[in-house]
Amino acid sequence: MTYPFLFKPIIIDSILMFDGGFYNNFPWDVMVEDFDPDFIIGSKCSNNSLQPDSEDIISQIENMLMVETDYSIPEDLGILIDVKFQDVAIMDFHKLDQIAEVGYNTAQKYIKAIKEKVPRLVTPKELSEKRMGFRINTLPLRFRDIEFVGDGLDQKEEEFIRRTIKNNRPGISDHEQIKRGFYRVVATGLVNTMYPQAVINPDSTFNLHLRVTKKAPVQLSIGGNISSSSLNQGYIGLQYKQFAANPWRINGDFNLGRYYSGLNIGYRQDVGINPLWFYEANFTVHRFDYFGGSQTEFFANRIPSNIQESEVFTTISAGTPVNIEKNMLAKFSLYIGKNFYEYYQDDNFTTYDTPDRTRFSYISPTARILRNTTNYKQYPTEGIVQELSARYTHFRENHIPGSTSLSRTEESNNSHNTISVKAYFKQYFNLANFLTLGVSADLTLSNRTYLGDYTSTLLYMPAFQPNPHSKTLLLSQYKAPSYLGVSLSPIIKISNSLFVHFQASYFQPHKKLEQTPEGLPQFGKRFPLGSFMGNFAFVWQSPVGPISLSTAYYDKEEVKWYPQFNIGFQIYKPKALAN
Numbered sequence: 001m002t003y004p005f006l007f008k009p010i011i012i013d014s015i016l017m018f019d020g021g022f023y024n025n026f027p028w029d030v031m032v033e034d035f036d037p038d039f040i041i042g043s044k045c046s047n048n049s050l051q052p053d054s055e056d057i058i059s060q061i062e063n064m065l066m067v068e069t070d071y072s073i074p075e076d077l078g079i080l081i082d083v084k085f086q087d088v089a090i091m092d093f094h095k096l097d098q099i100a101e102v103g104y105n106t107a108q109k110y111i112k113a114i115k116e117k118v119p120r121l122v123t124p125k126e127l128s129e130k131r132m133g134f135r136i137n138t139l140p141l142r143f144r145d146i147e148f149v150g151d152g153l154d155q156k157e158e159e160f161i162r163r164t165i166k167n168n169r170p171g172i173s174d175h176e177q178i179k180r181g182f183y184r185v186v187a188t189g190l191v192n193t194m195y196p197q198a199v200i201n202p203d204s205t206f207n208l209h210l211r212v213t214k215k216a217p218v219q220l221s222i223g224g225n226i227s228s229s230s231l232n233q234g235y236i237g238l239q240y241k242q243f244a245a246n247p248w249r250i251n252g253d254f255n256l257g258r259y260y261s262g263l264n265i266g267y268r269q270d271v272g273i274n275p276l277w278f279y280e281a282n283f284t285v286h287r288f289d290y291f292g293g294s295q296t297e298f299f300a301n302r303i304p305s306n307i308q309e310s311e312v313f314t315t316i317s318a319g320t321p322v323n324i325e326k327n328m329l330a331k332f333s334l335y336i337g338k339n340f341y342e343y344y345q346d347d348n349f350t351t352y353d354t355p356d357r358t359r360f361s362y363i364s365p366t367a368r369i370l371r372n373t374t375n376y377k378q379y380p381t382e383g384i385v386q387e388l389s390a391r392y393t394h395f396r397e398n399h400i401p402g403s404t405s406l407s408r409t410e411e412s413n414n415s416h417n418t419i420s421v422k423a424y425f426k427q428y429f430n431l432a433n434f435l436t437l438g439v440s441a442d443l444t445l446s447n448r449t450y451l452g453d454y455t456s457t458l459l460y461m462p463a464f465q466p467n468p469h470s471k472t473l474l475l476s477q478y479k480a481p482s483y484l485g486v487s488l489s490p491i492i493k494i495s496n497s498l499f500v501h502f503q504a505s506y507f508q509p510h511k512k513l514e515q516t517p518e519g520l521p522q523f524g525k526r527f528p529l530g531s532f533m534g535n536f537a538f539v540w541q542s543p544v545g546p547i548s549l550s551t552a553y554y555d556k557e558e559v560k561w562y563p564q565f566n567i568g569f570q571i572y573k574p575k576a577l578a579n
Contacts, residue, residue, distance in 0.1 A: 259293025313337020
């Protein structure tokens with residue numbers, strides 16, 4: 001299936017091979033010439049090209065390339081099953097069940113005519129025995145070696161592919177092992193195409209012949225988000241990949257917006273095959289500006305938003321797959337950095353006022369087990385996400401009150417030691433062809449305690465953020481040192497890329513963070529009444545990213561409703577000490 005402009009052609013014996021459907025979409029005459037069959041049963045599931053749609057580039061290409069096809073099987077040679085489809089285009093792979101049902105129902109109408117022309121009947125038992133006899137005589141796919149066709153790779157690159165596919169094991173490899181290794185090579189993002197061919201050896205084993213082409217080493221990414229609110233953002237990223245015996249890559253990216261700005265530089269190298277593991281280092285500088293990116297300008301009664309949160313940190317990590325088939329990864333990281341909080345205690349400040357400042361430096365080792373098989377980065381409709389993490393943090397805090405502070409107590413070199421554990425689960429279940437249900441749970445346990453004042457403590461607390469918009473606000477009613485958050489997300493599928501997302505979430509804190517009249521933090525009683533959160537989004541997963549018309553609801557916040565229109569991704573680099 002090598003449709004021009006959509007699927008790459010295959011090279012066989014140095015010849016570029018395209019889909020034969022363009023030349024002869026129903027080659028019954030070739031079957032008669034080459035195989036001389038007793039009887040032909042043909043299924044006509046396509047028509048000769050119709051008048052192309054002026055707005056549909058695929059139909060225009062199909063019309064230009066496809067020649068007229070002869071569907072007329074002579075009656076003495078066989079029978080033609082004429083299948084009629086409605087609203088099925090050449091790329092409608094998501095309509096597989098509908099296509100199969102139409103084909104089956106149509107074929108049933110021809111069974112009587114086929115039996116009249118083919119009187120010989122075979123029982124299911126005889127057919128099963130015949131098939132089993134064929135399978136017994138079929139050689140098992142046992143591979144001895146891997147050979148490379150063409151000169152697209154150097155010796156070290158061939159070595160990496162060979163070691164990865166064979167899992168660094170000498171001797172004979174079975175088909176399942178070769179298949180898993182093949183997909184591992186594809187997943188590296190280093191190869192552009194990789195065509196396999198099994199070639200038999202004199203001892204009845206096979207060699208795997210591979211024709212491989214490499215991807216360009218430099219990749220430029222440009223994106224961002226266009227929003228009806230203050231969440232407009234630009235993104236640019238640059239990555240260089242070095243294909244070698246132990247491949248490595250270096251990348252840098254930059255975000256710029258009123259709410260979020262950030263710079264990240266990273267390096268990663270894959271080392272070893274059995275076991276497969278990698279190490280990486282990242283340097284991140286970013287800022288969350290709740291004042292510049294305020295989404296509540298039109299509300300008189302609103303929470304103070306004159307808060308800026310900045311981080312500078314380095315992350316050193318090593319990881320290895322726990323289960324390759326289930327896409328499960330174990331990752332061990334060390335975070336070293338500094339956090340900067342600047343804020344005023346109310347909105348009535350002048351240029352003569354000075355902000356409160358809380359700064360702390362930290363070191364935080366973290367262990368995680370991660371799994372993510374969702375189909376989209378934002379507003380997914382299928383897949384599963386699992387995370388289990390444990391973190392220890394040691395940090396020293398310095399707090400300097402500003403001119404609008406209620407408390408005049410300065411904190412210097414306060415030492416804190418905290419432990420946190422997080423268990424997160426999300427899965428999407430298909431209830432019908434048009435309906436999916438997402439279920440998620442977020443359990444966070446920690447002994448995080450007070451910082452210099454209420455605002456800095458609130459910024460430091462773990463947050464429940466189940467939808468994209470909730471990550472853009474400082475929501476005081478959805479933060480706590482320990483909590484349980486659960487969500488239900490019914491999704492109505494209008495088409496393969498058009499969805500209506502609903503989400504209802506409940507947040508239950510262990511203890512709620514409160515503010516004293518002096519501006520200091522304190523915890524209230526255990527297990528207070530929790531908070532609800534809702535989100536509605538009409539989403540089109542377009543070729544340039546999600547386009548969404550949404551509204552979020554927070555039942556205990558001063559501003560409850562946030563309607564928005566967004567084109568692009570609302571994705572930000574994770575905070576170093578998030579949860």
